[in-house]
Amino acid sequence: xxxxxxxxxxxxxxxxxxxxxxxxxxxxxxxxxxxxxxxxxxxxxxxxxxxxxxxxxxxxxxxxxxxxxxxxxxxxxxxxxxxxxxxxxxxxxxxxxxxxxxxxxxxxxxxxxxxxxxxxxxxxxxxxxxxxxxxxxxxxxxxxxxxxxxxxxxxxxxxxxxxxxxxxxxxxxxxxxxxxxxxxxxxxxxxxxxxxxxxxxxxxxxxxxxxxxxxxxxxxxxxxxxxxxxxxxxxxxxxxxxxx
Amino acid sequence: xxxxxxxxxxxxxxxxxxxxxxxxxxxxxxxxxxxxxxxxxxxxxxxxxxxxxxxxxxxxxxxxxxxxxxxxxxxxxxxxxxxxxxxxxxxxxxxxxxxxxxxxxxxxxxxxxxxxxxxxxxxxxxxxxxxxxxxxxxxxxxxxxxxxxxxxxxxxxxxxxxxxxxxxxxxxxxxxxxxxxxxxxxxxxxxxxxxxxxxxxxxxxxxxxxxxxxxx
Ligand SMILES: Nc1ncnc2c1ncn2[C@@H]1O[C@H](COP(=O)(O)OP(=O)(O)OP(=O)(O)O)[C@@H](O)[C@H]1O
Ligand SMILES: [Mg+2]
Numbered sequence: 001x002x003x004x005x006x007x008x009x010x011x012x013x014x015x016x017x018x019x020x021x022x023x024x025x026x027x028x029x030x031x032x033x034x035x036x037x038x039x040x041x042x043x044x045x046x047x048x049x050x051x052x053x054x055x056x057x058x059x060x061x062x063x064x065x066x067x068x069x070x071x072x073x074x075x076x077x078x079x080x081x082x083x084x085x086x087x088x089x090x091x092x093x094x095x096x097x098x099x100x101x102x103x104x105x106x107x108x109x110x111x112x113x114x115x116x117x118x119x120x121x122x123x124x125x126x127x128x129x130x131x132x133x134x135x136x137x138x139x140x141x142x143x144x145x146x147x148x149x150x151x152x153x154x155x156x157x158x159x160x161x162x163x164x165x166x167x168x169x170x171x172x173x174x175x176x177x178x179x180x181x182x183x184x185x186x187x188x189x190x191x192x193x194x195x196x197x198x199x200x201x202x203x204x205x206x207x208x209x210x211x212x213x214x215x216x217x218x219x220x221x222x223x224x225x226x227x228x229x230x231x232x233x234x235x236x237x238x239x240x241x242x243x244x
Numbered sequence: 245x246x247x248x249x250x251x252x253x254x255x256x257x258x259x260x261x262x263x264x265x266x267x268x269x270x271x272x273x274x275x276x277x278x279x280x281x282x283x284x285x286x287x288x289x290x291x292x293x294x295x296x297x298x299x300x301x302x303x304x305x306x307x308x309x310x311x312x313x314x315x316x317x318x319x320x321x322x323x324x325x326x327x328x329x330x331x332x333x334x335x336x337x338x339x340x341x342x343x344x345x346x347x348x349x350x351x352x353x354x355x356x357x358x359x360x361x362x363x364x365x366x367x368x369x370x371x372x373x374x375x376x377x378x379x380x381x382x383x384x385x386x387x388x389x390x391x392x393x394x395x396x397x398x399x400x401x402x403x404x405x406x407x408x409x410x411x412x413x414x415x416x417x418x419x420x421x422x423x424x425x426x427x428x429x430x431x432x433x434x435x436x437x438x439x440x441x442x443x444x445x446x447x448x449x450x451x452x453x454x455x456x457x458x459x460x
């Protein structure tokens with residue numbers, strides 16, 4: 001087995017008195033897709049946000065490619081360039097066209113000539129099935145289309161890991177499928193992904209590993225077929241019964 | 245005394261001379277105010293406690309004192325204390341700049357804070373620097389939100405220039421007062437003055453609202 005690309009050890013996080021994450025341990029190998037499931041408020045988003053340092057952990061370490069990112073002096077921006085994030089509410093830049101949303105960061109960070117970056121952005125749009133929307137403003141797109149643009153925008157940085165925080169939860173039910181399809185394609189292309197999701201179908205079919213969180217703990221984890229077919233923990237059983 | 249409305253007409257060329265000065269001070273003053281307001285607004289939105297406090301003191305002082313007193317202080321008191329001379333025009337522009345800057349900084353701060361935190365996080369997650377996030381994501385959106393309030397502040401500043409008559413800047417109100425003291429046609433001339441301000445601001449409001457619509 002290859003080395004873990006992201007490794008989380010003894011991670012704890014509290015907001016004031018409220019302990020949100022307690023002693024979380026896990027690791028992700030290159031090309032692996034991990035789904036994080038659990039009830040609302042269990043700390044899934046916070047967990048994801050700790051991984052790319054949008055939240056500062058209270059204790060524990062996070063290692064990325066062998067470097068401890070939770071140490072003082074680690075270059076956060078390097079981490080952000082390599083670990084992308086897709087948000088529940090898309091967070092597209094409303095004042096920029098679709099193509100400019102995708103090109104903004106690569107342009108600002110001077111990752112290539114303008115024409116080259118445009119070409120690359122068009123390829124990404126093709127990948128998410130939205131070439132024809134390049135010059136639209138985000139506000140004119142459906143939620144599903146906006147989320148696909150957000151995925152293309154994250155991919156433009158050529159990240160090594162992609163984090164998804166409930167990417168389909170803000171979507172009308174009929175738009176969920178198109179986004180999941182794009183994510184499934186990414187998974188098949190070998191992208192390393194950590195996905196917080198309420199889509200049990202996705203967690204079961206696409207991911208290599210499922211983590212069930214509750215009350216800030218990882219209560220159960222394992223291969224999807226084991227966790228879904230034969231959950232060992234009572235709380236996992238209860239949760240699955242409520243969502244399936 | 246019988247009113248002679250012909251004075252209302254004949255004073256207009258004099259007032260127009262003052263109008264040029266009024267507009268010069270208002271435009272340069274608001275530009276200075278915008279620069280100050282942007283910096284102070286950013287300071288008031290940032291995390292640095294010391295800069296935040298200093299900016300807060302500035303805003304409190306400006307908001308807590310009348311513009312006329314600020315102008316008097318700037319033109320007479322400060323040059324006397326520091327032993328230098330400040331031309332009335334410069335003092336007037338700086339007074340309008342400092343004054344509108346305080347109000348604009350609150351406009352800037354409000355607009356920046358109204359931008360969804362997710363915009364900031366999205367920029368951060370793409371590896372952009374704080375400066376890049378501010379200049380290419382937050383400010384362009386904030387500017388759009390600010391525009392109506394900025395236009396409003398400009399109109400206020402245009403009217404505020406009339407207070408600068410106390411430091412002898414030859415703006416429109418000053419010109420009118422001079423004309424009154426040489427002709428004693430108080431009613432006729434001040435009527436002309438009031439009308440001039442009213443027409444000027446009506447035109448400005450119209451132009452600015454057109455600009456706002458174009459920016460939408
Ligand atoms: N910035 C914050 N400040 C204070 N409390 C917070 C903050 N962010 C999250 N919390 C709290 O931490 C707990 C865990 O939140 P988190 O968003 O991680 O849960 P979640 O599992 O993602 O839930 P959901 O499924 O609703 O998205 C919640 O009780 C939440 O109110
Ligand atoms: Mg969440």
